[in-house]
Amino acid sequence: MDIVHAVARISTAVLVTVTAVAAMVVLPGVAGGQPGDRTEVPYISTAPLAAQVAGSVVSVAVPLPPEVAPHPPECDRLSYLRWRSVDGPAESSEADRIFVAQPGIFEGAGAFESVARNTVVAAAERGMHVEFWALDRRSNCLEDHAGTSAALVTGDLDTATDYYFHGKEIDGRRFEGYAAGSDIAWLAQVGLEQTLRDQYDLLRHEFPDQKVRKEKVVCGGHSMGGFITGYFAEWDFDGDPATTDDAGYNQCSGYFALDTVIRAGAPFPSSGVPSDLPEELAAPLEAFTGAISTASPVLALPAVINPETTNMLALTGLAARLDPDGVNDIVSRMPDNTNVNWTLRTLLAKDPAMFATGSPDVRSLNATNEAVLGAILDDNSQPLGFLQTSVGFLTGGPVQDKVFPLPSTPATLESGSFGDAPKASPAVYGDPQVVYRWLDYDEVGTEASLPEESRYTSRAGEVTSIDEIARNLSEPPLDFTEWYFPMRLPSDLAQSSAPSFAAHHLYRDGVARNPVLTVQASGGITLPSTTHPNAVSITLPGYNHIDVLTAAADQNDGRGEAVSQALAEFATP
Structure with missing residues (x-):
């Protein structure tokens, strides 16, 4: 997948332009191995499938190596979100299968909320009890979610914005700002090798019996997570090729790729730098x-x-979750600083002149909270393919072609970086009589639609609910978005022959030793093809890069959600 390369390429262009112009529940730890001190905390969700699927956050003490630079004690723990059937076994080892997912770039465990719940239910309909685990990177220990969590309790957006923007306290705690300098220096030592070791140690702790891991665990991920999984399959964790119980491929019964491929190597092969040197x-x-x-x-x-x-x-x-129809709530509360202002222009400007001059001002748009969220993420407006969902369309006022950063020419839509959907933008700013609202995925093509909508989308091209993605961005205790993405990780992925990997990167056929399911979106970004000899490959029309995680359980064609159906089928003996 060319995601990291696309991020670097697009971000460079943007920078050049900018420069120019629930109560704690402690469950017993699983015996086995050094890591210990396990806690599991159920969390409340308003998800449609919450009555059928239990969600919890699990944390296990797994200290970083002593040579890692000073870091907060919270970072000596590994965490993941666990979803399981409410009527299924309480012990993970008794489940039929356990999907273990590595997140993609800028992605936290919460991003898997929808696909996880959908998969657990789809498997239950086949008579199986499966679990879905979404791993969280250690870097997320630096995040402060106190404002968002408190706002979900009070139901007031000001609870969060006052905490993050205005220095207000919550339970005696004050937001200390975003970590930088010496507070993040230790992340330079947390790259691919530590990420792989973290997954291995966690699996060993939760399933001390290697035979259980081999029989029941299905390893995979989304986006960059597919390449991490590729290395995991090829890794020798004790550095002794004479013993293979510790080999990565022997920790998994199979692999799953969500808009990615399971392959060790660079996520950006077109960069011109070969992985093997x-x-x-x-x-x-x-x-x-x-x-x-x-x-x-x-x-x-x-x-x-x-x-x-x-x-x-x-x-x-969060704003769309608390008050979907509230007008100008979140944008009006955002800080008036260079970073936020240029970000809003980059994501929402309708043309180069608006981006360069700030006129009309993005903040003068009258739009509901749902419409703002939709405009930022929907494939008909979000300019970056790796951030796109098919989440509905604008309504309430006239729209026009969006030509920033580029017009939706065939060449642009086929480039693999900007998505394959034509882009639209609100045409009216600053008029209090015109308030833009959002049509959800299942409202597109109905009487509520505007006539010009059909120029940009159709019911067949909309798969994710705006309600669901708003909830996923704000409700899970391990969040959807990753604040601190470690630079060491993508650079390590591009160096399969790095000298420091020599003792461990031993099984170059590790991926081929287990079955693979590859599920790819038809739109969003260009992906490399899987090289697995017997991979089951599925391409989903109407889906974009984020949709493989967020698509609604009930689709516009009357069928169940395709990714979760495929995962449940893959898990069935």
Whole structure:
């Protein structure tokens, strides 16, 4: 998948332009292995399937190696979200299958909320009890969700925005700002090897019997998570090729790829830098990328992609969750600073002139909270393919072609970076008589639609509910968006021959040793083809990159959600 390359390429272009112009429940830990101190906390959800699927956040003490730079004690724990049937076994080892998912770039465990619940139910309809686990990277231990969590209790958006923007306290706690400098320096030492070790240690702790892991665990992920899983399959965790119980491929019964492929190597093969290099080149490259990670441990651009903006997306989801029809609630509360202003222009400007001059002002648009969230993420307006969902369409006022950052020409829509859907933008700003609202995925093509809607989309091309994505962005205790994406991880993925990997990257046929399910969206971004000899490959019309995680259980064609159906079928003996 060309995601990281696309992020770098698009973000560079953006920067050039910007420069130019529930109560705690502690369950017994599973005996086995060094990690311990396990807690599991159920959480309340308003998801449609919440009555059938229980969700909880699990945390296990797994300290980082002593050589890792100073870090908060919270970062010596591994966490994941666990979903299971309410009438299924309480012990994971007694489930029929357990899907274990690695998140993609800028993605937290909460991003899997919909596909996880849908999969558990789809499997139950086949007579199976499966679990779905979404792993959270260690870097997410630096995030502060107190404002969002408190706002869900009070039902008041100001609870969150006052905390994050105005220094108000919640239970004696004050937001200390976004971590930087020495607070994030330790992440330069947390790359691919530590990420793989974390998954292995967690699986060993939860399933001490290797035979249970091999029989029941299905490893996979979304986006970049497919490439992490590819390395996991090929890894030797004790560095001794004479023993294979610790081999990555022996921790999984199969692999699943959600809009990605299961393959070790660079997520951006078109970068021109091969993953396998001779030692005389691999060593200096590893040293060079290590130096870059040390200088910039977290991917934080001046606008669009940084901790503040990823939190802004979660808060936008929170606003739509608390008051879908509220007008101008979240944008009017956003800080008036360079980062936020240029981010809003980049994501919502209708043409280059609006982006460059700020006229009309994005903040002058009269739109409901749902419409703002939809405009940011929908494939008919979001300019970046890797952030797109098929979540409905604008209504309430006239729309026009959106020509920033590029017009929707055939070449643009076929480029693999900007998605394959033509882009639309509100045509009226600053008029109190015109309030833009949002048509949900199942309202497109109905009497509520505007005539021009058919120029941009159809019912067949809408699969995700705006209500559901708003909830997913704000409700799960491990969030959808990742504030601190570690730079070390993508650079490591591109170096399969790095000298520091030599003792562990041993089983280059590890992926081929187990069955693979590859589910790809038809739109959004261009993906490489799987090289697995017997992969089951499915392409889903109407889906975009995020839709494979967020699509609604009930689709416009009257069928069940396709990704979860495929996963449940894959898990069936």
